[in-house]
Amino acid sequence: MQPPLVHLAAIPHDPHFAMTMKALRTFLLPILFVSVFLMGCDADSTGSSEPVDVSLAVQGMFGSQSLATGTTYDHNGANVTIEAARVYLSDFVLTTADGQEVAVTSEPVTVPAKNENDEDITHTVSDKVVLAKNDLGMSENHFGEVPAGDYTSISFRVGIVGQDNRVDPTQFPATHPMTKQTDFNNHWSWASGYIYLRMDGEVDTDGDGAVDTHWEAHIGRDANARMVTLDTDFTVSETNNQIHVMVDYQHFIETLDLTNPEEQITHGMDNPPMAAKVVSMLDGAFTLGGVHGQ
Amino acid sequence: MTRVVYIAVATLLLLSGCGIAGPEARDPAVLDVPEGFDPVPIPSHNPITAAKVDLGERLFHDRRLSEDRSISCASCHFENAAFADPRPLSPGVHGRLGIRNSPSLVNVGYLDLLFWDGGSFTLEAQALAPIEADFEMNMNLGVLMERLKADPAYAREFEDVFGEGPSVATLTKALAAFQRTIRSGGSRYDRYLAGQTSALSAAERRGMDLYNGKANCASCHNGFLLTNQAFENNGIEPAGSDSGRARITGLPEDFLTFRVPSLRNVEKTAPYMHDGRFQTLDDVIAHYDRGGSGVRNQSPQIQPLQLTESEKQDLIAFLKTLTDDIILTGISP
Numbered sequence: 001m002q003p004p005l006v007h008l009a010a011i012p013h014d015p016h017f018a019m020t021m022k023a024l025r026t027f028l029l030p031i032l033f034v035s036v037f038l039m040g041c042d043a044d045s046t047g048s049s050e051p052v053d054v055s056l057a058v059q060g061m062f063g064s065q066s067l068a069t070g071t072t073y074d075h076n077g078a079n080v081t082i083e084a085a086r087v088y089l090s091d092f093v094l095t096t097a098d099g100q101e102v103a104v105t106s107e108p109v110t111v112p113a114k115n116e117n118d119e120d121i122t123h124t125v126s127d128k129v130v131l132a133k134n135d136l137g138m139s140e141n142h143f144g145e146v147p148a149g150d151y152t153s154i155s156f157r158v159g160i161v162g163q164d165n166r167v168d169p170t171q172f173p174a175t176h177p178m179t180k181q182t183d184f185n186n187h188w189s190w191a192s193g194y195i196y197l198r199m200d201g202e203v204d205t206d207g208d209g210a211v212d213t214h215w216e217a218h219i220g221r222d223a224n225a226r227m228v229t230l231d232t233d234f235t236v237s238e239t240n241n242q243i244h245v246m247v248d249y250q251h252f253i254e255t256l257d258l259t260n261p262e263e264q265i266t267h268g269m270d271n272p273p274m275a276a277k278v279v280s281m282l283d284g285a286f287t288l289g290g291v292h293g294q
Numbered sequence: 295m296t297r298v299v300y301i302a303v304a305t306l307l308l309l310s311g312c313g314i315a316g317p318e319a320r321d322p323a324v325l326d327v328p329e330g331f332d333p334v335p336i337p338s339h340n341p342i343t344a345a346k347v348d349l350g351e352r353l354f355h356d357r358r359l360s361e362d363r364s365i366s367c368a369s370c371h372f373e374n375a376a377f378a379d380p381r382p383l384s385p386g387v388h389g390r391l392g393i394r395n396s397p398s399l400v401n402v403g404y405l406d407l408l409f410w411d412g413g414s415f416t417l418e419a420q421a422l423a424p425i426e427a428d429f430e431m432n433m434n435l436g437v438l439m440e441r442l443k444a445d446p447a448y449a450r451e452f453e454d455v456f457g458e459g460p461s462v463a464t465l466t467k468a469l470a471a472f473q474r475t476i477r478s479g480g481s482r483y484d485r486y487l488a489g490q491t492s493a494l495s496a497a498e499r500r501g502m503d504l505y506n507g508k509a510n511c512a513s514c515h516n517g518f519l520l521t522n523q524a525f526e527n528n529g530i531e532p533a534g535s536d537s538g539r540a541r542i543t544g545l546p547e548d549f550l551t552f553r554v555p556s557l558r559n560v561e562k563t564a565p566y567m568h569d570g571r572f573q574t575l576d577d578v579i580a581h582y583d584r585g586g587s588g589v590r591n592q593s594p595q596i597q598p599l600q601l602t603e604s605e606k607q608d609l610i611a612f613l614k615t616l617t618d619d620i621i622l623t624g625i626s627p
Contacts, residue, residue, distance in 0.1 A: 112337055114415040118406055120337070168416045170466040171339060180422065180462045182436035189423035191413045191542050221544070269541050 051145035055242045055294055056092075058141070060085050060134025063250045069135050072211065075203075075250060078259050081211050084184045084200035085134040085249045088177075090164070091157040092128050092143070097150035097233075104128040104144055109176055113167040114192075123163050131177040131186065132247065141177075148237050154245075158282045159196035159225025166192065188267070193220045197282065199249060203258040215264040217253060217278050224268070224275070226282040234291040244289035251285035252278055325403075328479025329488065331518050334403040340418060340467045342474060346455045350472025353465065358441050360431035362387050367424070367469070370396040376559035377402075377476055382570030386430040393536050395570035398563050400618070401556060403474035406523055410552045410568045411539040417473055418466040435462060478558055478618035486615075494615055501612025504601070509582070509609055513595055514554045520616065525551040529586015529596040533569055549591045561614045575610045 060067035062082065072079050092104040106128045113123035132139035159165075160178070169187040172179035178194070180187055187194050197219040202211035230245070255277045256263045266274040323342040325334045336342055353359065357366045370384035371377040377399035383391045394410050402408070402417065414420035424430040425438065442448045442460035449459055456464045483502070485493040494502065505511045514522055525539045527550045539548040552568045566572040572581065583606065585598035601609070 112339060112416055112418070114407075118412070118415075120335070120406075120416075166415065168419045170416075170419050170422065170462050172463075174461060174463075180435070182434070182439055182462060185426060185435075189414060189419055189426060190409065192415045192419065223544070269537075269544060270535075 049147040049149045052148045052236050052238055052241050054143040054146050054236060056130060056141045056143040057242055057244045058130065058132035058134065058139040059244065059246045059289065060132070061246055061248045063248065067134055067249055075253065076257060079204040079209060079211055080201055080258055082135065082199065082201045082249065084198050086184060086186065086198045087132050087158060087247060088160050088194055088196045089130045089132065089156045089158060090127050090160050093155045094146055094151050095153045097152055102146050104146065106144065109172060111167050111171045113163060115163070115166070123167055125164055125167065125178060127164060129160060129177045134247065134249065143243065146236055150233065150235050152233055153229055153231045154243065154288065155227060155229040157225055157227050160194045161222045161225045165194055165222060188220060195220045196225060197252060197278065199252060203264070205259045213264065215258050217274070218267045219275060219278055221268055224279045228283045228286050230286060230288040232288045234288070236291060239293050240291050242294040243291050246287045246289045248285045252281050254281055325475060325477065327477060328484065330484065331479055332404070334474055334477065336474060340470060342471055343455065346468055346471040347475050349451045349455050350468035350470070353469055354472055359425055359433060359438060360387050361433050365431050371399050376400045376562040378563040380564065382565050386427070387432045390429040392427070392429045393534060394568050395565065397555060398559065399473055399476050400478045400559055401519055402476060404519055407553065411542050412525060412553055413542045417470040421466050421469045480619040481558065481617055482615040497608050497611045498615050501608035501610070504605055504609045505612055509599055509601065510595065515557045520557040521554045524554050526554055526593050527551045527589070527591045529589055529592040530567055531587045531589050533571070547591065550589060557613065558616050558618055561617045575613055579606050579609060
């Protein structure tokens, strides 16, 4: 949407009036234009609509069923349960109908970190990061302000990369998604990196119907992060301000045979083939469930 | 034992620009170090205070940090072994063994990266790895926080030190602050370097010359810490699936590389190597004299030394002069 234009050509000539209007053009009009372009502090946009406070809901699924811990699911013919189901999402960008990109950011937080030369630095995290803890149910997250209007896609990264992934997680505010979690570990203290995808559960390996063996798939490292783009038209407005993303956790483990001992545990480097199978499915597990009121 | 901690009170100018408010800013400290040592790096977000060090030391010795309340940090870092472990592998809860020897914590505050493979970036974050590892303390952080909060003395101490109760942030800060005070220096070798030529015997001086020359130890074990902190493959044959730093980086050039340890107090820190496979310094010298095992990615610096038996003994004699007077002596486990 183009900014409104103020046409002055039809105003009659009067020197005093002209001086007054010159003052107006000099001072008032820029203020008017700036106020039209002012966006919410959480979005960096070349659009011009009024900012809308938006939330992001991430719903965990297991195939066509809502994901819930304590539920026994059929996975490739074997009974499985889910104890942990969490995923890190970052680098959110919404694309408007006229092709402009709106990057979503968050309140900056500065923490100790190491640069790529392993030198001590401090690093400011300003990217919007979401930790969807779907083992606890629907993950609802304040997204920030984005311009109201029509959009054609939302993209994000599965994972945390670069300098954001070289920080000390123990020194974030307790409510920050990148802080060291105290229930299910979200960061490898022994390897200094975030666990992008964490799935833990049990599987029935002896075919008696009861789950009996633990399995876990923990995926991290920059090289395993994946970008996801959901191309769907949607509109953001004051009454349409919750973006609903669905993540199918079964899709992540679709190609795994959890009854096979060689496909039950991976933390990446300790079982690369299993990790590779999971990584190959990262970007296909997400769908946009819609944008609606909160 | 009497703890001797040299603490000098710094002015608030040290904290200018840090934006730190509250109890931690009241009595910040600077750690004295032996002559010839760099200052201990102290991050601005975790200044040293006497109260914080006291709290960290108490936590260091507290077995409640482990799942079954049987293991504390001090259970694998023995003060009388230069805060290392005289066992090749340290047993964790339920007698579980890991794959690496517990390294010495003396002068740990100087290290850029922690663990044999450099997997941890900061001393603060490092503490969580053994706490969480199922073969070490196997502790859920949420349960640990509840244990600490349930102790009125801890609740009071954390509040006094940090202005808030136990949390992951304050727990790791306290432990790191204590560990930064574990410093050593003042060995006979240091005294020799300072000009006291009588500090080393003739055999020890011959050993020193071998260390810096024919034996090529100083190519990696140099500087005031007697380590360049690089990651090297010193020709140790792999045991099991441990790939060293490659486990962290995934890079083939890091296969079987491990952090070069400091040789300060090496007389006290047996057994040796990342998995404690060598019981004596004689074993270590024999390994290097052979030129390593020729394992894939072995450093080209590891070559046969062709040391005589007399030279080996002189070298070992010199290594024993690297034993320091530990500045911090704490509470026995």
